[in-house]
Amino acid sequence: MEALLNEWLWQEESWLPPGVTWQDIKMKEDEGRFPLPRDLVYTVPLAFAFIALRFIFERLIALPLSKHLGVKDRIRIQADSVPKLETFYKQTSRQPLQKEAVSLGKQCGISQRNIQTWFRHRRNQDRPSNTKKFCEASWRFVFYLISFTAGLGSLINTPWFWDHRECWRGYPKQPVAVAHYWYYILELGFYLSLLLCVSVDVKRKDFKEQVIHHIATVFLIGFSYCANYVRVGTLVMLVHDSSDFLLESAKMFHYAGWTRTCDSLFVVFALAFLVTRLVVFPGRVVHTTLVLSLEFFQPFFGYYFFNTLLLVLQALHIFWAYLILRMLYKFVFLGKVERDERSEDESEVDDEEEAPEEDGDEGSRKQRKGAINCKLASLANNCVLNNLTSQRKINCRAQSRKAR
Numbered sequence: 001m002e003a004l005l006n007e008w009l010w011q012e013e014s015w016l017p018p019g020v021t022w023q024d025i026k027m028k029e030d031e032g033r034f035p036l037p038r039d040l041v042y043t044v045p046l047a048f049a050f051i052a053l054r055f056i057f058e059r060l061i062a063l064p065l066s067k068h069l070g071v072k073d074r075i076r077i078q079a080d081s082v083p084k085l086e087t088f089y090k091q092t093s094r095q096p097l098q099k100e101a102v103s104l105g106k107q108c109g110i111s112q113r114n115i116q117t118w119f120r121h122r123r124n125q126d127r128p129s130n131t132k133k134f135c136e137a138s139w140r141f142v143f144y145l146i147s148f149t150a151g152l153g154s155l156i157n158t159p160w161f162w163d164h165r166e167c168w169r170g171y172p173k174q175p176v177a178v179a180h181y182w183y184y185i186l187e188l189g190f191y192l193s194l195l196l197c198v199s200v201d202v203k204r205k206d207f208k209e210q211v212i213h214h215i216a217t218v219f220l221i222g223f224s225y226c227a228n229y230v231r232v233g234t235l236v237m238l239v240h241d242s243s244d245f246l247l248e249s250a251k252m253f254h255y256a257g258w259t260r261t262c263d264s265l266f267v268v269f270a271l272a273f274l275v276t277r278l279v280v281f282p283g284r285v286v287h288t289t290l291v292l293s294l295e296f297f298q299p300f301f302g303y304y305f306f307n308t309l310l311l312v313l314q315a316l317h318i319f320w321a322y323l324i325l326r327m328l329y330k331f332v333f334l335g336k337v338e339r340d341e342r343s344e345d346e347s348e349v350d351d352e353e354e355a356p357e358e359d360g361d362e363g364s365r366k367q368r369k370g371a372i373n374c375k376l377a378s379l380a381n382n383c384v385l386n387n388l389t390s391q392r393k394i395n396c397r398a399q400s401r402k403a404r
Contacts, residue, residue: 015227016172017297025173025228035176037226039185046189047196054139054193062135069256073129079121084108089122128202134255136202141248143190147183148241154179155238160231164288167231168296176230184230187237188221213316220309227302232289236310239281243272263331270324277317286310 012021027034079085084107088096096104101115110118154177160166194201195214224233246269253262289307297303 014301016302017300020172020297027173027175033176033178033181034173035181035184035225035228035230039181040188040222040225043185043189043192046185047192050190050193051197054197057139057142058135062138063131065138066131066134066256069134069252069258071130071134071256073131076124076127077121079118079125082108082110082118085115085118085122089119094123094126095119130255133202134252137248137251137255141245141252144241144245144248147187147190148238148245150179151183151234151238151241154183155234158231161235164232164235164284165292165295167235167288168293171293171296172228174228174231176228180230180234183234183237184221184225188218188225191217191221209316209319213313216309216312216316220306220313223302223309224306227306229289229302229306232285235285236281236313239276239285242276243269246272266327266331270328273324274321277314278321281317282314286314 010022016022016025025034085104088100088104093100096115096119098112101112104110105112105115108115155161158166191214195211195218198207198211198214220236221233224230224236246265250262250265250269253265286307289303289310293303
């Protein structure tokens, strides 16, 4: 059975160009290292190592850094303990319909208004804090920055970095340098760790697109390594890493409240993303895999499969470019980036808009009082700013009258 499976899985027609056999691409030790599928087995324990390293990094480095930069979490009003509502929240829906709210109110002896307020409080409890978001962004920032720097250093002197036809010259019998081997293994291990943690990471509007992106990336890296598309694969990874660390750094300063720094980094990221993902990636990388590669071999299954994955990534790039352009529009016409277009569907300030309930324990009253005080302080600051602005206008008018 195992022999039949191996024979079916590693058919030469699927992995190699027409007329090439596995015997043709065997290399001697002095000719270099040829990528072998069994090398990818090491990425599984490496993914778990990345998860453990992330846990240590977030607590020993990211968390103290968040406090140093002034990251502040919102005051959340804790929902009262109501077992029936908690069961409905976890098993049925986080946002009940009106009929469901009426039915729950009758079962628990609570008014419909208080039912809706309880669910709003409960949803707010599950929202990730700014500190959690900052730690997640800082971990990705560190990896993407190191990956991009190391990848650029290992590729800048290679011939295929400047002439993309070199990606296919001699294919498929192309040795893989040690640096590029580790570049592949570490990238695949990292994306596997992201895929394993996707259920506990911060969920955004593009959650499904993120999952599709991670799956496509894992298949793309794994297949390109087994089919020895390593040269063009390194270019794909470098193009993606070139803008990702800018996005994560902008998120970090956004959560810390450094608005000007965040806005500046966002503009740089937007320009880098639009150029690399909408110009360089399709115009150079996809073009060389779709067109230039046919100068060296006839199309086969691997050719179609690899290019299909690249086109899936390009479709995601267009989707994210649309979100980025929306944010860029807000920045240009409103003067700032108001919020991440990919952030959660529900508003982050629901807890501030909640009206205090009549019932509740002393702890809930203190939390409500704290939230109300924060809102009153914000309103007071706005009033002071409005008064100062009005006074300046009055003074300017008086001075202009005197000048006349």
